Amino acid sequence: MKDYDVIIIGAGNGGLAAAVTLSLRGKSVAVFEKHNLPGGCGTSFRRGRFEFEVALHQLSSMGTSENPGPLRKQFREYGIENQIDWIEIRDLFRVNLPDGRGYTIPADRRKAEQSLSESFPEEKHSIHRYFDTVWRFCEEANAFAEKSAASSGEPPALKKLIMKTLFPKLYPTLAKYGLRSTQDVMDEFFKTKELQLCLSAYWCFMGMPPNRFPFSILAKCTYIYLTDKPFYLRGGSQVMSQALTETIRKNGGDVYLSDGVAEILLKDGAACGVIDEKGREFRCKKIISNISPTMTYTRLLKKNEIPFSARDYLKPYTVGISALTCFFGLDCPPEELGFTNSFTLNYDSLNANEDFLGAYSLLPEHDPIVATCYTVDDPEGSPAGTSVITAGSLKYSAPWEALPPEKYHEMKFKAADIIITRLEKQYPKLREHIEELEIATPLTHMRYLTHPGGAIYGYEQDLKSSVFFFPTESRIPNLEFASGWVNACGFGPNYMYADKVAKRIAEEADVK
Amino acid sequence: MKSIKEMLLETLKNGPEVLTDITACRRNGKDIITEIGRVDKKIAEYHPKMLNLEVSEIIPNGNEAKTFRLTSENGYLPPFLAGQFINLFVETDGVRTSRPYSLSSSPLQRGYYEITVARTADGFVSAYLLDKAKPGDRFEANGPAGHFYINPVFHKKKSVFIAGGSGITPFVSMIRDILESGKNRDIILLYGCRKENTALFYEELKEKVLAHPNFRFELIVSEDESFKGRKGLIDAEIIRETVQTTDAADFYICGPQVMYDFCEKELAALNTDKKRIHREVFGASKSIQTEPGWPSDLTGNEVFKIKIDGKIIPAKSGESVLAALERAGIKAPVCCRSGGCGICRVRLVSGKVFTARGVLKRYADEMFGYIHSCKCFPISDLEILL
Numbered sequence: 001m002k003d004y005d006v007i008i009i010g011a012g013n014g015g016l017a018a019a020v021t022l023s024l025r026g027k028s029v030a031v032f033e034k035h036n037l038p039g040g041c042g043t044s045f046r047r048g049r050f051e052f053e054v055a056l057h058q059l060s061s062m063g064t065s066e067n068p069g070p071l072r073k074q075f076r077e078y079g080i081e082n083q084i085d086w087i088e089i090r091d092l093f094r095v096n097l098p099d100g101r102g103y104t105i106p107a108d109r110r111k112a113e114q115s116l117s118e119s120f121p122e123e124k125h126s127i128h129r130y131f132d133t134v135w136r137f138c139e140e141a142n143a144f145a146e147k148s149a150a151s152s153g154e155p156p157a158l159k160k161l162i163m164k165t166l167f168p169k170l171y172p173t174l175a176k177y178g179l180r181s182t183q184d185v186m187d188e189f190f191k192t193k194e195l196q197l198c199l200s201a202y203w204c205f206m207g208m209p210p211n212r213f214p215f216s217i218l219a220k221c222t223y224i225y226l227t228d229k230p231f232y233l234r235g236g237s238q239v240m241s242q243a244l245t246e247t248i249r250k251n252g253g254d255v256y257l258s259d260g261v262a263e264i265l266l267k268d269g270a271a272c273g274v275i276d277e278k279g280r281e282f283r284c285k286k287i288i289s290n291i292s293p294t295m296t297y298t299r300l301l302k303k304n305e306i307p308f309s310a311r312d313y314l315k316p317y318t319v320g321i322s323a324l325t326c327f328f329g330l331d332c333p334p335e336e337l338g339f340t341n342s343f344t345l346n347y348d349s350l351n352a353n354e355d356f357l358g359a360y361s362l363l364p365e366h367d368p369i370v371a372t373c374y375t376v377d378d379p380e381g382s383p384a385g386t387s388v389i390t391a392g393s394l395k396y397s398a399p400w401e402a403l404p405p406e407k408y409h410e411m412k413f414k415a416a417d418i419i420i421t422r423l424e425k426q427y428p429k430l431r432e433h434i435e436e437l438e439i440a441t442p443l444t445h446m447r448y449l450t451h452p453g454g455a456i457y458g459y460e461q462d463l464k465s466s467v468f469f470f471p472t473e474s475r476i477p478n479l480e481f482a483s484g485w486v487n488a489c490g491f492g493p494n495y496m497y498a499d500k501v502a503k504r505i506a507e508e509a510d511v512k
Numbered sequence: 513m514k515s516i517k518e519m520l521l522e523t524l525k526n527g528p529e530v531l532t533d534i535t536a537c538r539r540n541g542k543d544i545i546t547e548i549g550r551v552d553k554k555i556a557e558y559h560p561k562m563l564n565l566e567v568s569e570i571i572p573n574g575n576e577a578k579t580f581r582l583t584s585e586n587g588y589l590p591p592f593l594a595g596q597f598i599n600l601f602v603e604t605d606g607v608r609t610s611r612p613y614s615l616s617s618s619p620l621q622r623g624y625y626e627i628t629v630a631r632t633a634d635g636f637v638s639a640y641l642l643d644k645a646k647p648g649d650r651f652e653a654n655g656p657a658g659h660f661y662i663n664p665v666f667h668k669k670k671s672v673f674i675a676g677g678s679g680i681t682p683f684v685s686m687i688r689d690i691l692e693s694g695k696n697r698d699i700i701l702l703y704g705c706r707k708e709n710t711a712l713f714y715e716e717l718k719e720k721v722l723a724h725p726n727f728r729f730e731l732i733v734s735e736d737e738s739f740k741g742r743k744g745l746i747d748a749e750i751i752r753e754t755v756q757t758t759d760a761a762d763f764y765i766c767g768p769q770v771m772y773d774f775c776e777k778e779l780a781a782l783n784t785d786k787k788r789i790h791r792e793v794f795g796a797s798k799s800i801q802t803e804p805g806w807p808s809d810l811t812g813n814e815v816f817k818i819k820i821d822g823k824i825i826p827a828k829s830g831e832s833v834l835a836a837l838e839r840a841g842i843k844a845p846v847c848c849r850s851g852g853c854g855i856c857r858v859r860l861v862s863g864k865v866f867t868a869r870g871v872l873k874r875y876a877d878e879m880f881g882y883i884h885s886c887k888c889f890p891i892s893d894l895e896i897l898l
Contacts, residue, residue: 036845036855046854046872047659083879157513164519179524235875242876257898258845298548306545315541316534331787405557405591406622416665434666435787438659447555452547464533468521 002254004030006505007274007284009261009300012040013491014482014498015290016244020078021502023251027509030284031248032276034260039241040290040449041456042491047436049383050329052390054440055456056237057205057343057372058089058230060221060492069228071492074499080243085234089377092225094341095198096426098348103198104341109135109226120195130189130199133173138223140174141216179463182218183211183353193350200352201345204370205490206461207321207394209356216467217488224492232342232378237491264300269307270477274300286478286505290498292459292485293471294319294452301476310475317465322400322442322454324364325392326416329436334387337427339373346371346426359394362403363415367393369422386435391419397442397453412439458485480505558590563598563653567645568624574712577630577678578642579616585650589622592656594685595764595792598625599847601652604640609838611637612849614681614766614792615656616713618688625656628712630678654847660766660792662686662697667762668788670698672755674746674775676767677705682792683766684713691724700728700754700761704746704771706735730754746771748778758784766792793850793870800830800889803868807891816863819895827890833858833865834885844885844898851887858885863894 006022008015011033019029037043041055063069068076075081089107096102103119105112113131117124155163168175177185182203186196196210202221203213233239245255256276264287265273273283289296293314297306330337346369349355358367371391374381382388403411416439424430445454459465472486482498484490514522521527569581583589592615601610617626629641660682662671673683680703690697705711711731721729732746733739742750755761763784765775772791779789801812812830820842827836834856837844847855851871860881865888873884885896 036857044874044876046852046874048872051874154516160513160516160519163516164523167520168523175524177525179521179526179530184526235879238874238876239879242880242882246880294544294547295551298544299552303545303548311543311545312538314544315539316537318542401554408558408591409593413663413665420665431666437663437666443554443558446551447559450551450555452551463526463530464537468517469534 001281001283002030004028004254004282004284005509006030006286006288006502007032007261007282008288008290009264009274009296010040010290010483011035011038011241011245011255011257012290012483013042013241013494014484014487015040015288016241016248017074017495017498018288018290018482018502019248019253019255020244020251021499022506023248023253024077025503025506025510027506029248029253030282031245031253031255032259032261032274033255033257034277034450035448036258037238037241038245038255038257039238042237042241044236044238045438047327047438048329049386050388050436051236051382052327052329052388052438053236053374056232056491058092058225059232060224060230060490061228061496062086062231062492063228064088069224070496071228074495078244078247080240080247083243084239087232087234087378089230089232089342091341091343092230093201093343093345095201096344096346097194097197098350100426101194102344103194105198105201107226107229112226116195116198119198120192123190123192123195126189127195133177133189134219134222136173137177137216137219140171141178141220144171144174177215177219179468180215181211181463182213182215183209185215185218186210197345197347197350197352203352204345204368204394205457206466207359207457208461209353211353212462214461214463214467217461220488230343232374234378234381236374236381240491261300264296264476264479266301266305266476271479285509286480288480288482288498288501288505290481290483292451292455292483293474293481294485295450296479296481307475313473313475314471316469317459317471319451319453320455320457320460321359321394322397322445323392323440323456324395324415324419324442325390325440326419327436327438327440328387328389328391328430328434329382330387330389330430330433331385331435332387332433333385334373334375334389337387337430337433339376339387339389339427342373342376344371344373345369346423348422356394360396360398362399362411364393364395364418364422367395369393369419371423391423392440393419395442397446397455400442400454408441408443412441415439415441457489458483461489557588560590561654563589563655565600565625565651565653567647567649567651569647570645573628574630574714575707575709577628577710577712579626579628580641580645581617582625582627582651582653583623589625590656591622592619593661594619594689595661595682596656596658597682597848598627598653598655599657599849600627600637602637602640604636604644607839607841608843609637609835610653610846610849612655612658612847614658614660614685616681616684618685618692620689620692628678628681628684630712657847657853658792659852660764660790662690662762662764667790668760669696670700670755670761672751672761672763673699673701673703674751674763674765674767674771675701675703676746676771677710678712679765679767679771679792680712681766683764684716686764687717687720687727691720691727698726700730702730702732702746702750702754704732704734704767706733708733708736708739708741728754746775746778748781751778752782758782758788761788763789764791765789793848793852800866800868803866806866810891816890817893818890819893821898827894829866829890831889832886833883833888833890833894833896836890837885842898846886849886851884854884856885857882859883859897860888861895861897863890864892865889865894866891
């Protein structure tokens with residue numbers, strides 16, 4: 001039996017980053033991971049000549065090496081920045097509309113504004129006003145976040161009243177837009193549906209339709225991707241996961257693969273260790289759970305140990321969306337099919353909110369299709385003359401969970417068939433060029449992530465449960481959370497949030 | 513007094529409405545304890561951690577093989593695609609090892625699985641199963657898994673199955689699936705055997721030909737001059753003659769390594785589109801020393817040392833790193849034993865290994881020195897990390 005300062009449950013992005021941060025500060029850490037690979041969502045798999053990225057589309061917050069963003073700085077501190085070949089992605093995305101027209105948004109604020117103004121000249125002024133608002137909103141949000149980080153605890157009553165009066169004056173844009181839906185804000189700025197779809201595209205990164213997607217997340221996505229540019233990396237996200245794993249080991253930490261945590265041990269109601277799947281007991285001062293709070297409480301504690309307050313606390317949070325994805329290895333280069341952008345969002349109608357309701361059904365008949373052709377920006381990522389595309393839509397797991405097992409494979413094939421048929425309207429002859437095809441359903445995500453609902457973005461990130469309301473708090477002393485379930489989901493946000501949690505834990509330990 | 517957070521949020525546009533929503537949800541939301549056990553139960557329907565199987569019947573098949581009918585201890589078996597395999601664990605002479613076996617039973621029923629085991633020259637596990645296993649014996653297995661199946665989304669309607677010896681097993685499952693469910697597909701089976709009496713499922717296949725116009729079957733015998741039918745190997749000529757146009761079909765090959773190499777060349781001679789050729793991985797070739805690239809100064813009998821977890825274990829160059837771990841009683845995760853799935857991935861800290869063909873490594877594996885232990889052979893002393 002070994003004792004550790006901190007035990008981390010799950011080698012997902014948050015778990016790995018937390019472990020590196022702690023190990024760099026001299027803390028002894030162990031990461032336990034059920035799967036045989038580290039990374040959680042940050043992984044890839046092989047079929048035939050191809051390697052398929054599972055989750056990463058565009059890495060945010062990187063910036064350039066001369067002008068590093070916060071994530072690059074974190075990787076620099078970890079010593080992994082230069083181990084990895086970073087690939088800057090040219091465009092944010094392309095939106096393909098049902099009339100066959102498509103709009104590409106360059107990854108540069110001025111160019112994006114210009115290109116959109118040319119496509120929608122009648123709304124030129126609104127476009128500029130919108131981008132100004134997004135920038136002001138993010139700057140105010142950053143300033144406010146810095147200010148709140150500096151203060152701790154509840155201020156006295158009088159100060160509270162003053163703050164309440166001052167807040168809308170000091171942070172007017174934040175106050176006006178901080179808790180509104182994307183659709184609401186789009187309607188305020190733009191008349192043209194097409195333009196709204198071009199600017200709201202990031203809803204698909206959080207799995208919320210525009211009428212429920214918090215504008216503040218959209219604004220932040222737009223701002224960070226345009227400021228720090230979207231990035232990919234040679235070899236895909238498994239390379240980052242592996243680099244972090246090796247860094248933990250180099251710093252003296254342990255990463256146990258194919259060895260999940262089976263049970264959290266409590267002493268007087270506080271976490272004090274774990275039992276792993278092999279039945280071994282490990283003691284620690286702190287536990288960081290990189291898995292969902294739901295599974296942490298319900299799977300790793302005995303039923304009578306789950307605090308009532310935790311059950312109550314998690315009530316406003318609904319398990320979020322999963323995905324249905326086809327992974328294509330094609331025997332032709334991207335341009336032969338007409339893929340000119342890596343990240344595309346394909347709509348069958350202009351009513352994204354209506355189409356999104358397809359997410360509750362089994363098959364992707366009308367759902368917007370997200371397609372990523374990695375080869376466009378990373379031509380060496382697959383053999384010469386081939387391309388790799390992942391395409392699919394966001395799906396809730398319920399209809400897939402309800403499926404009788406004997407129907408499963410048939411429905412998987414049917415779903416893929418629909419996706420291909422729909423994509424062929426935009427990219428003819430896609431089917432003819434398929435050399436490898438793998439299909440992942442919500443049940444596939446459930447299998448590999450052990451997340452309820454096969455959720456890929458944690459709890460639903462709607463207005464009432466994200467941004468200001470993430471369920472960050474733990475109801476068990478010495479247990480903390482760091483994952484996309486308790487923070488904005490995505491690679492960058494998870495690495496950075498885990499770093500923050502780990503730094504705080506390291507500091508608290510040092511004070512003691 | 514309200515918290516500062518709440519007070520500030522109330523000043524936001526739409527803030528009071530969102531705060532009301534939260535209050536309502538706290539009263540009416542779902543309790544997390546309804547989730548207890550749900551995810552694990554759902555995953556187990558498709559991918560149980562381990563299948564606990566019991567031999568219910570052993571049926572002779574051809575002169576040298578047996579079909580094992582396996583039922584599940586808890587009565588449940590997960591669905592699979594015709595062509596997939598299970599990896600069966602066997603403990604023999606104190607060593608726990610495993611072998612992947614294609615399921616030969618039809619996926620249309622899951623009351624039992626069947627695997628068909630043929631005797632192989634140095635078959636550690638096959639000998640055990642054929643000579644020692646009896647009804648009532650229990651085995652663990654993982655799977656079903658594997659990517660050797662017909663994908664109707666992009667494979668052609670006509671399937672040409674090229675089977676060698678016990679490589680027939682996945683095809684039997686596919687043939688049963690297609691014919692019994694009345695799928696609108698055409699099958700041509702070219703089955704190569706040494707002798708007619710070693711052919712597996714021979715009677716069943718012959719009967720099926722008579723009953724189903726969309727199924728053609730040719731047995732090609734290589735070592736029996738007296739055989740009345742086709743003799744020789746499955747070459748371009750036989751393929752051309754039976755299949756006619758190769759561009760309207762998908763080809764599926766399962767058999768020994770020599771057969772893959774041979775048939776792939778023959779198909780290439782017919783200008784078959786490479787992506788229309790699907791091959792099952794079929795374990796390592798009989799002796800690794802015959803693989804292209806094997807270091808000429810090694811015989812396969814050298815014994816090296818592997819340092820692992822503070823222990824030193826012996827490892828023969830002609831046996832995989834995985835086999836060395838198993839002989840030493842070290843439990844390592846494993847599934848396909850063919851280099852494809854990567855479950856047996858370990859980190860090579862130091863030393864050199866020879867990697868057999870067919871290993872599908874990730875880019876990150878190359879970068880950080882990971883190997884698939886099932887298809888890597890020690891050619892020096894090694895240190896590895898599980």
